Amino acid sequence: MTFLLLFILSLAADTCNGGPYSLVRFYENMAEVSQLLGPLPLEFTNDQWIYIRPDSITLLGSNVNVTSTTITEKKKSLDGTQIYVRSPSSFDGNASKFVKGILINESSNMIKIQDESISDKELFLNYVPANHILYLEEPPKPKFYVNFTYDALHDEILHVSYLRSDLNWKTRYQLNLYNDISVLITIAEIRNEGESAISIEQAEIIGGDINLKTAVPVQRSVLLSHDPLFPDFGLPNMRRSFTTTSQIATVEQGEESGGVYVFNIDKPFSIDAKTTLLLPMLRPQVTVERFSLISKYFSDSSSTSKAQRSYRITSDKFLTRGK
Numbered sequence: 147m148t149f150l151l152l153f154i155l156s157l158a159a160d161t162c163n164g165g166p167y168s169l170v171r172f173y174e175n176m177a178e179v180s181q182l183l184g185p186l187p188l189e190f191t192n193d194q195w196i197y198i199r200p201d202s203i204t205l206l207g208s209n210v211n212v213t214s215t216t217i218t219e220k221k222k223s224l225d226g227t228q229i230y231v232r233s234p235s236s237f238d239g240n241a242s243k244f245v246k247g248i249l250i251n252e253s254s255n256m257i258k259i260q261d262e263s264i265s266d267k268e269l270f271l272n273y274v275p276a277n278h279i280l281y282l283e284e285p286p287k288p289k290f291y292v293n294f295t296y297d298a299l300h301d302e303i304l305h306v307s308y309l310r311s312d313l314n315w316k317t318r319y320q321l322n323l324y325n326d327i328s329v330l331i332t333i334a335e336i337r338n339e340g341e342s343a344i345s346i347e348q349a350e351i352i353g354g355d356i357n358l359k360t361a362v363p364v365q366r367s368v369l370l371s372h373d374p375l376f377p378d379f380g381l382p383n384m385r386r387s388f389t390t391t392s393q394i395a396t397v398e399q400g401e402e403s404g405g406v407y408v409f410n411i412d413k414p415f416s417i418d419a420k421t422t423l424l425l426p427m428l429r430p431q432v433t434v435e436r437f438s439l440i441s442k443y444f445s446d447s448s449s450t451s452k453a454q455r456s457y458r459i460t461s462d463k464f465l466t467r468g469k
Contacts, residue, residue: 166345168305170313172336173352177313180206183304192287193341197312203292206305210298221288224252230280231257231271234264244280312340315351317468328434332427334397338417349411351397353466397427407464430463
């Protein structure tokens, strides 16, 4: 006999209870991540949520029927918190004076103060400008929870899938010309622009005629660390990560389907926060044709133009868009 169970779940965090992603599909501008649904409660921090597309969060299973999905934002209230506020007596252009107060209502910035320079009684200020308030500790940030109700088999293995804009990839190329010999080095540049490290058990990078749409995340400052194992490739100011030669993961030969190419990564790997990981890809056989390119615009007056050295590359394998 088959039994169906009804569950209400809370989903969150980069990975369920710190576990690795079971599968990540990297696209040029984002990634689709899938992870095993683990023990509860789970939550998304605000720093994680800004990179997640909420409408893409999906509960996956071979025999699962999702009946509802609810997203809830929760934040610890600051009501009753002791703060410092600019005294009304210093609003007329005098030197700023701050007095102790109690935040009564966070939404309207209602504050209770006692300023003896004005009155010996308690005073209430409403709609105080945010730049007139000093907090004694960093205000809490919101957290986000996703609740599912669903029917599934009691032994069903479930995964959660969603899109993240802080994970992406692109191809980097280096062409070396040695007289009649041409060598094209292909590198997969995988970027983690998020605030936390990730571990990945299985990954695919997707190339070809495909591009997903999402909001552009807030740009953040990052670190640059030079490493002698690979050339610079014109990378942005992000820390780059490498593993030793004996343990390095590689990108396998791509498989084509409907104009989209899927490249599997053959080993599990991890990427630290604000880090770019470079992995070797295929080594294609290329033929390079050298020629001079002259651009000429026809007009009723004479003009001169110089030839520009150019190259035409023919490869025996599909080359994804890159630099």
